[in-house]
Amino acid sequence: MSNILIKNAKVIATMDNDLRELNNNSIYSENGIIVEIGKCDNLNYQPDQIIDATDMVVIPGLINTHHHLFQNLTRCYPRAQNESLFGWLTNLYPVWNNIVPRDIYISALIGLSEMVISGCTTSSDHLYLFPNGSKLEDEIEAAKKVGCRFHATRGSMSIGVSKGGLPPDSLVENEEAILKDCQRVIEDFNDNSEFSMLRIALAPCSPFSVSQNLMRETAILAREYSVGMHTHLAENKEDIEYTQKHFGMRPGEYVEQLGWIGNDVWHAHCVKLDATEIDLFARTKTGVAHCPCSNCRLGSGIAPIRQMRDSGVKVGLGVDGSASSDSGHLLSEARQMFLLQRVQNGANSMRAREALEIATLGGASVLNRTDLGSIEVGKRADIAIWDITGLVAAGAWDPVASLVLNGPFNVRDLLVDGQPVVAEGRLVNEEEAMIVERVNARVKRVMS
Numbered sequence: 001m002s003n004i005l006i007k008n009a010k011v012i013a014t015m016d017n018d019l020r021e022l023n024n025n026s027i028y029s030e031n032g033i034i035v036e037i038g039k040c041d042n043l044n045y046q047p048d049q050i051i052d053a054t055d056m057v058v059i060p061g062l063i064n065t066h067h068h069l070f071q072n073l074t075r076c077y078p079r080a081q082n083e084s085l086f087g088w089l090t091n092l093y094p095v096w097n098n099i100v101p102r103d104i105y106i107s108a109l110i111g112l113s114e115m116v117i118s119g120c121t122t123s124s125d126h127l128y129l130f131p132n133g134s135k136l137e138d139e140i141e142a143a144k145k146v147g148c149r150f151h152a153t154r155g156s157m158s159i160g161v162s163k164g165g166l167p168p169d170s171l172v173e174n175e176e177a178i179l180k181d182c183q184r185v186i187e188d189f190n191d192n193s194e195f196s197m198l199r200i201a202l203a204p205c206s207p208f209s210v211s212q213n214l215m216r217e218t219a220i221l222a223r224e225y226s227v228g229m230h231t232h233l234a235e236n237k238e239d240i241e242y243t244q245k246h247f248g249m250r251p252g253e254y255v256e257q258l259g260w261i262g263n264d265v266w267h268a269h270c271v272k273l274d275a276t277e278i279d280l281f282a283r284t285k286t287g288v289a290h291c292p293c294s295n296c297r298l299g300s301g302i303a304p305i306r307q308m309r310d311s312g313v314k315v316g317l318g319v320d321g322s323a324s325s326d327s328g329h330l331l332s333e334a335r336q337m338f339l340l341q342r343v344q345n346g347a348n349s350m351r352a353r354e355a356l357e358i359a360t361l362g363g364a365s366v367l368n369r370t371d372l373g374s375i376e377v378g379k380r381a382d383i384a385i386w387d388i389t390g391l392v393a394a395g396a397w398d399p400v401a402s403l404v405l406n407g408p409f410n411v412r413d414l415l416v417d418g419q420p421v422v423a424e425g426r427l428v429n430e431e432e433a434m435i436v437e438r439v440n441a442r443v444k445r446v447m448s
C-alpha cells in the first residue's frame with residue numbers, strides 16, 4: 001500500500017452530500033483510504049507518490065453495474081448487427097458455444113482494461129454461460145490482473161429451446177448443478193467486508209432462459225449468504241410479451257412473487273417498466289442498471305430514467321456486453337443517458353452533473369457500496385483524474401460538465417483503493433499491445 005497525494009486539482013467534483021466542487025484542492029490517501037482533502041499548502045504529509053493534478057478534473061471512479069465481459073470476443077458480429085434482442089441472441093448463441101476458459105479470461109482482461117481507461121474503478125459482470133468447463137474464477141483472475149474492484153455475478157441459464165426457452169439446449173445447465181456452483185463461488189471468493197475488492201452476486205439470466213423455481217431457489221441461497229441478486233428485466237417489447245404469455249403477468253409482478261425485489265436486488269435495463277412498477281422499485285429500494293447504448297443498439301427503447309429518479313428508484317449505469325454496445329465505455333453511457341433523457345423529456349430534464357452523479361454515486365447505491373461513489377474523508381481512494389488541457393476540451397467553460405458534453409474520453413490517471421491502475425493514460429499492470437494480440441488470437445479461434 002502506498003500513500004498518494006493528488007496535488008492541486010483544478011476542480012474536485014466530490015459527489016458528497018452537498019455535491020461540493022472544490023477548486024485548487026488536493027487529496028491525500030493512505031493505505032487506500034482518503035485521509036484529507038484541502039488546500040495543498042495546508043497538507044503536511046510525506047507521500048510516497050505525488051500526482052500533479054494542476055488543470056485536471058478529479059471525480060470519484062465511475063461504477064459499472066452491468067456487463068458481459070465474455071462478449072468482448074464477439075463485438076460487431078455481422079449476423080447480429082441489425083437484430084433486436086431475441087434475434088441478436090439466437091445469432092450469437094452458437095458462437096458463444098465455442099468459448100473455452102481461456103477466452104473468458106482474455107475477454108475479461110480486455111473488457112476491464114477498457115473500463116479502467118474510461119474512468120471506471122468498480123465493475124460488475126454478469127457471466128451467464130459456462131461452456132467447455134468455463135468458470136467464474138476465469139474472469140476473477142483478469143480483474144485481479146487489471147487491478148479494478150470487481151463484483152462478479154454467477155449467472156445461469158436452465159431453460160433451453162426444448163423447454164420453451166430461447167437458448168440452445170447445449171448452453172443451459174442443470175439447476176441443481178447451478179445452485180451448487182453458486183454456493184461454491186460464494187464460499188470461495190465472496191468478501192462482504194466494507195472495503196472489499198471482490199464480491200459475488202447471483203444472477204439467473206432472464207425470464208426467457210431460467211425457470212421460476214431457479215429464481216426462487218437462487219434468492220433463498222443469495223439471502224442465506226447476504227450476497228446481491230441480479231438479472232435482466234423488461235428489456236424490450238418482446239421480453240414483456242414473453243413474460244405475459246408464459247407467466248400471465250407483467251415483469252414487476254413476476255419478480256415480486258419470486259422474491260426478486262429489495263435493496264439486495266438490481267435489475268438490468270428495465271426499459272419497459274410502467275408507473276406501478278417504478279413505484280414498486282422505489283418502495284422496495286430495488287436497483288436498476290441502465291444501459292443506454294445497448295438499448296439504442298438493439299432498438300429496445302428509452303428507459304424512463306427521469307421518472308425513476310423522480311420517484312426515488314436507485315439507478316446506476318451499465319455498459320452491457322460488448323456484443324450489444326460494442327464498446328465498454330462508462331463515460332459514453334453517461335453521455336448517452338443524458339442525451340436520451342433530453343430527447344424524451346426536454347432540454348432541462350437532465351443536467352450533465354446528474355449524469356456524473358448517476359455514474360458514480362448512483363452505481364455505488366445500486367451495488368450497496370457505502371464506501372465508494374464519492375470523494376470524502378474515510379471513503380476508499382477510487383479516483384479518476386481527467387486532463388482537460390487537450391484538443392477535445394479546449395474552449396470548454398465548465399470543466400465538470402465538459403466530461404459529459406465534450407470529453408476527454410479517457411482518464412489520465414486512475415486510482416483504485418489508492419493504487420495507480422492507469423498512469424499517464426496507460427495501463428499500469430498490463431501492456432495494451434499484448435492484450436490486443438491475445439484477443440485477436442482468441443477471436444480467430446472462436447471464429448474457426
Ligand SMILES: [Zn+2]
Binds near residue numbers: 066067
Ligand atoms: Zn445484459
